[in-house]
Every structure is written in structure tokens, then in C-alpha cells.
Amino acid sequence: MLGWVTGHLLVISLIVTVVLALLSEVPWIAQPARENILRLLVTSFFAALFTINPISVRVRSLLSQSALPWLLLVLLWCIVNTVWPPTNSLGFGSIMRPIAILEDLRIAICVGVFVAAGYGLRAADIKPMALMVLAMTIAFSFYGLATAGTAGAGHTLTSVFGNHEQAGSFVMLFLPMAVAMAINGNGETKLAMVFQAGTVVLACTLILSRARSAWIGELLGLLVFFITWFRYSPIRLSNLNRTKIIGPALLLCVCVVAFALSAEVNPLLVARLSTFANGAQDASLAERIHRWTAACRMLSERPVTGLGPGAFPVLQKVWTGSGDAPDEVLRHGTGHSNLAHNFYVQWGADTGMVGLSLYVAALVTFLLGVTWLLPKLQPGINRNIAIGSLASAVCACGDMVSSPSYSYPAESILSWMIMGLGIAACRAGRGGEDSDRTVLPRTPHWILVASLASGILVSVIVFVVGKRHPMSQRTPVHPSSTRLHTAGR
Numbered sequence: 001m002l003g004w005v006t007g008h009l010l011v012i013s014l015i016v017t018v019v020l021a022l023l024s025e026v027p028w029i030a031q032p033a034r035e036n037i038l039r040l041l042v043t044s045f046f047a048a049l050f051t052i053n054p055i056s057v058r059v060r061s062l063l064s065q066s067a068l069p070w071l072l073l074v075l076l077w078c079i080v081n082t083v084w085p086p087t088n089s090l091g092f093g094s095i096m097r098p099i100a101i102l103e104d105l106r107i108a109i110c111v112g113v114f115v116a117a118g119y120g121l122r123a124a125d126i127k128p129m130a131l132m133v134l135a136m137t138i139a140f141s142f143y144g145l146a147t148a149g150t151a152g153a154g155h156t157l158t159s160v161f162g163n164h165e166q167a168g169s170f171v172m173l174f175l176p177m178a179v180a181m182a183i184n185g186n187g188e189t190k191l192a193m194v195f196q197a198g199t200v201v202l203a204c205t206l207i208l209s210r211a212r213s214a215w216i217g218e219l220l221g222l223l224v225f226f227i228t229w230f231r232y233s234p235i236r237l238s239n240l241n242r243t244k245i246i247g248p249a250l251l252l253c254v255c256v257v258a259f260a261l262s263a264e265v266n267p268l269l270v271a272r273l274s275t276f277a278n279g280a281q282d283a284s285l286a287e288r289i290h291r292w293t294a295a296c297r298m299l300s301e302r303p304v305t306g307l308g309p310g311a312f313p314v315l316q317k318v319w320t321g322s323g324d325a326p327d328e329v330l331r332h333g334t335g336h337s338n339l340a341h342n343f344y345v346q347w348g349a350d351t352g353m354v355g356l357s358l359y360v361a362a363l364v365t366f367l368l369g370v371t372w373l374l375p376k377l378q379p380g381i382n383r384n385i386a387i388g389s390l391a392s393a394v395c396a397c398g399d400m401v402s403s404p405s406y407s408y409p410a411e412s413i414l415s416w417m418i419m420g421l422g423i424a425a426c427r428a429g430r431g432g433e434d435s436d437r438t439v440l441p442r443t444p445h446w447i448l449v450a451s452l453a454s455g456i457l458v459s460v461i462v463f464v465v466g467k468r469h470p471m472s473q474r475t476p477v478h479p480s481s482t483r484l485h486t487a488g489r
Contacts, residue, residue, distance in 0.1 A: 010116060011125050014417065015132055017045045017113060021410040022140075027162035035102065038409055042105045045112055066118065066369050066423055066443060070362035070451070071111045071416075077355050078104050078309045086305040086352075087315070095330060096308055103309035103350070106409050110416040117420025123382075123428040130177060130385055130421060137174040138198045141205040148208055157208040161410075163336060168211025169405035172218045172395050173414055175202045176225050180388035183229075213402035214395075221395030228387050232374050287322075288341045288402065293469050294319040295345035299352060299459075300466025306352035313338040313407075336404045343400035346407060348462045356462065357455035363397055364451040366419050369443055370426060377429030386429060389422025 020041040024034045082100040121129060144159030144167055159167040181195035206214060298307060298319055307315060314329045316338050323338045340346035348356035370390045377383040396406070396415040405411040427440055 010120050011129050011132070013045060014113065014116060014129060015136070017041055017109070018133060018136065018410075018414065018417070020044075021109075021413045022160065024409045025166065026160050038102065038105055041409075042109050042112075045109060045116075066440070067362040067365040067419070068111075068115065068118075070358050070365060071107075071114060074351075074355060074358045074362065075104070075107050075111055077351060077358065078107050081305055081308050081351065081355075086302055086308045087311060096311060096314065099310035099314065100308050106412060107309075109409070109413055113413055113417040114420040114423075117417050118423030119420075119427075121421075121424045126385060126421065126424050126428055127381055130181075130388075133417075134174055134178055134181065134195070134198065137171065138178075138201055141171055141201050144205055145201070145208065157205060157210075159205075164209045165211045165213070165336070165403055166405045166408065166411065168206060168209035168214030169217075169396075169399055169403055169411045170414070171202050171206045171209065172211075172214040172221075172399060173392050173411070173418060175199070175206060175218060176221050176391035176395060177385070177388035177418070178202050179222070179225065180229075180384045180391075211403070213399050216402075217395040217397075217399030220398040221391040221393075224394045225387060225391035228371075228374060228390060232377075232383065232387065290322075291316070291320055291340045292342050292345050293465065295340045295342065295349040296462050296466035297469060298349035298466070299345070299356070300463050302352060303463055304352045304354060306348065306350045306355060309350050312340060312346045312349045316340070339404040339407055341402055341404045343403070343406040344458060345462055348459060353456075353459035353463060356459045357452065360455035360458045361448075361451040363393065364454045365443065365447060366393055366422070367397075368447045368450060370422050372444065372447065373426045373430075373440070377426060380429065382425040382429035385425035386422050389418050389425065392418045393422070 020037055024037045024041065026034075078100070082097060082104055085094075085096055085100065087096050117129070140159050144157045147159070148157040157167055158164050159170070161167050161170070178195050178199045182192055182199045206218060294316060295312060298312070298315075314326050317323045317325050329338060340349070344356065344360070347359055351359075367390065370386060370393075374383070374386060374390075377386060393415070396411075400406050406415070423440070430440070
């Protein structure tokens with residue numbers, strides 16, 4: 001037993017990190033305790049990372065691969081804006097620093113899990129890691145399904161998060177990975193059957209969450225999943241395997257459709273879907289567009305640095321004229337009501353065009369890098385995991401457009417952990433028996449250039465939108481010396 005624990009300490013550390021990240025968002029845990037959980041998460045994880053299982057790739061090789069250089073620059077830029085807060089001119093510099101430090105911790109753990117999963121996991125640990133996280137996700141989904149409709153919650157599923165959008169984003173991230181396991185082509189019939197059932201559970205949970213941005217993100221991710229799967233998967237339909245492939249696929253579809261058409265869920269689902277057709281009359285969409293525009297204005301006024309990490313929830317009323325005043329947020333904290341519901345524009349308002357360009361470059365580098373590596377991978381479970389990870393990253397990129405979830409620890413950390421698993425699967429898929437020491441080829445320059453160009457393009461678009469919607473006047477802002485709380489962050 002001790003030998004097994006010693007051999008899998010990094011896997012255990014990553015699982016503990018996931019659990020602590022989820023606990024940091026559980027609403028019935030007191031806010032000071034949640035902040036301490038986040039600090040404990042960072043401390044314990046990095047202690048494990050550097051003492052238990054050192055990175056198996058040399059630093060020079062590490063910095064030439066995938067999205068890590070961009071991520072490190074994002075973290076460095078956040079630290080610079082924390083040490084020299086851009087809000088000094090508004091009188092909020094020292095008061096905002098605790099929030100900025102929490103944002104720095106969140107980004108640091110995102111970098112850490114990406115490095116640990118991508119370059120620290122041994123080849124033998126990749127599949128157990130993926131299975132353990134998927135099993136935990138399915139367990140959370142069962143809990144959400146069991147508690148939906150209780151205690152006056154209606155039929156909106158919130159699981160442990162207390163909010164349907166975070167629950168939807170959480171399930172959305174792992175559904176492509178579950179689908180990859182459910183249609184496993186490596187002869188592992190029992191494993192495939194388990195995850196066929198798990199896929200039904202996750203799909204029903206996602207439907208009941210009624211998170212529209214998660215639905216859109218999932219559709220984009222599954223589209224990419226099936227395109228890449230049929231392009232690179234070793235499965236080919238024949239008279240021998242036709243029933244083994246088509247039968248489970250039809251069963252999955254029938255179960256999900258039957259759930260969606262059930263007497264209690266169908267009216268709620270129809271009402272939610274109708275908002276897509278009547279977007280002009282959707283008050284929530286109008287409010288989100290108003291917040292997106294305000295975030296664009298915030299970036300356009302401070303295009304280089306933004307207002308500092310974590311500044312948007314505190315200062316957004318100055319630009320939106322709605323939501324909680326800065327003093328109120330500083331005194332009592334905030335939840336979704338003061339978030340932009342668009343991670344890109346909110347991150348741009350917080351970190352400026354520099355931070356937004358670097359973050360988008362990191363995402364695009366991962367997407368292009370894994371797509372470039374897929375043809376070089378050997379058939380097997382590792383290629384399946386790489387495809388699932390790529391699809392999950394696409395889901396996250398789509399969900400970020402209209403979801404507040406990625407300003408919180410769990411979804412942001414989990415999305416980068418899944419991308420790290422994709423890098424680990426690419427390493428193992430190339431290396432065969434010697435995959436623990438496999439070094440991925442240097443990321444081509446064209447990927448780096450295209451990624452940075454994509455980031456700059458997104459930043460320019462946000463900047464132009466902000467310039468085209470100038471403010472007529474601002475809400476007065478009065479800095480406070482009140483002790484800072486950050487409820488819900």
C-alpha cells in the first residue's frame with residue numbers, strides 16, 4: 001500500500017487539488033475559510049510538485065513546448081500589476097491588493113496543474129488520473145441530480161456550487177473526456193460500458209443545469225471531438241464491430257432524448273431554448289451585453305495594464321451604473337451579480353491588452369499544438385485522452401464568451417488541468433514504452449505567431465468596441481479602508 005501511494009503521489013496531489021478547488025466554491029462554507037482553502041491549495045500543491053515528483057522534462061525543453069511560456073508571462077504580468085496596482089490613481093491601490101493576490105494565486109495554481117499534469121505524470125498514471133477525475137465528476141453529477149428540485153430550488157441543477165452556471169461549466173468540461181472513454185476503441189469493453197452510463201449521467205446533468213453558454217460550448221467541443229475522432233481514431237465500421245459501436249451510441253442518444261422529453265424537464269427545457277429565438281426580448285442577455293460593453297470601455301481607458309487583477313467586480317458599477325457599489329463589494333464581497341459574464345472582456349478590463357493577448361495566445365497555442373501533434377500519436381488510450389482534452393478546451397473557449405465561471409478557482413483550474421492531461425497524453429502517445437522520458441517536439445514558430453496574433457486580434461476588438469461606446473458620465477467612486485472580503489471568488 002505504501003509503495004502504491006509513493007508511486008502515485010502526484011496523482012493524489014492533483015486529485016486533492018481538484019477537491020480543494022471545488023471546496024473553495026461551496027457556498028455553505030464561510031468565505032474566510034474558502035480563502036484559506038485557496039491558500040492551502042497553492043501551498044500544498046507546489047510543495048508536492050517540487051518534492052514528490054519532479055518534472056520529467058528539462059526546463060529548456062519545457063519552455064519550448066505548448067502554452068507554458070504564455071501562461072508564465074500571464075502570471076508575471078499579474079504579479080507586476082499587483083505590486084504596482086493600476087488603481088493607485090483612483091485611490092484603491094492598497095485596498096485592491098488582497099483581491100489581486102487571490103487572483104495571482106488562482107493563476108499560479110492554473111500554471112502549476114498544467115505543468116504537473118502535462119510534464120510530471122508518468123505514462124502509467126495518465127489513464128488512472130483521467131478515470132479518477134471523471135469518476136468524481138460523475139459522483140458530483142449524481143449529487144446534483146438527486147438534489148435538483150429540493151428545498152425550493154425548482155428544477156435548476158446547482159450541485160455543490162449553489163449556482164447553475166458553475167455546475168453547467170463543471171460538467172461541460174468533462175463530458176468530451178467521458179465520451180472518449182465511452183466509445184473506447186482499445187477492447188476495454190467493461191470500461192466503455194461504465195462510461196457509456198456515465199456519459200448519460202453527465203449529459204442529463206448538463207441539460208438540467210440550464211446553462212446556455214455551457215450548452216453552446218459543449219456543442220462546439222463535441223463537433224471538434226467527432227471531427228478529430230473520425231479523422232484519427234483507429235475505429236472503422238465493419239460487419240464484426242458494427243453492433244458494438246452503433247448499439248451503445250444509439251442507447252446513449254435514446255437515454256438523453258428520453259430524459260429531455262420527460263414530463264417535468266421538457267417544459268423547462270423548451271422555455272430555456274426559446275430564449276435563443278427571442279434574444280431581443282431576453283432581459284438577461286441585454287444586461288450581459290451592457291456589462292460586456294462596460295468591460296470593453298474599462299480596457300479602452302487603460303489599454304496597457306487594465307485596472308488590475310480582480311478589479312472588475314469591485315469597480316464595475318463605476319462603468320455600468322448597476323450592481324453593487326465599490327464600498328459595498330469591499331465590505332460584503334460579491335457573487336455573479338458583479339461579474340461581466342464574459343471571461344475575455346473581464347480579463348481584458350483587469351489586465352489590459354497585454355494580459356488578454358497573452359491569455360488568448362496560451363489557449364490558441366494549446367489548441368493548435370495538440371491538433372498538430374495528433375497525427376503523430378500512436379493509436380490507443382492516450383490518443384483518445386488527447387482528443388478528449390482538445391474538445392474540452394474548445395468547450396471552455398466557447399463557454400468563456402458568456403459565463404462567469406472562469407473567474408472562480410474550480411473551473412479555471414480544472415480547464416488547465418484537462419489541457420495538461422492532453423499534453424501528457426501526447427507525450428505518452430509518441431513515446432511507447434519509453435514515454436516517461438519523451439520530449440515533445442518544439443512548438444513550430446507558425447503556431448506561436450498565429451497564437452499571439454489571435455490574442456492581439458481579440459484585444460484590439462475589445463479595445464475598438466470600448467472606444468466606440470464612450471461613457472456619458474461615471475458613477476462617483478469613493479475608496480474605503482474597509483477590510484476586503486471577496487465572497488464567491
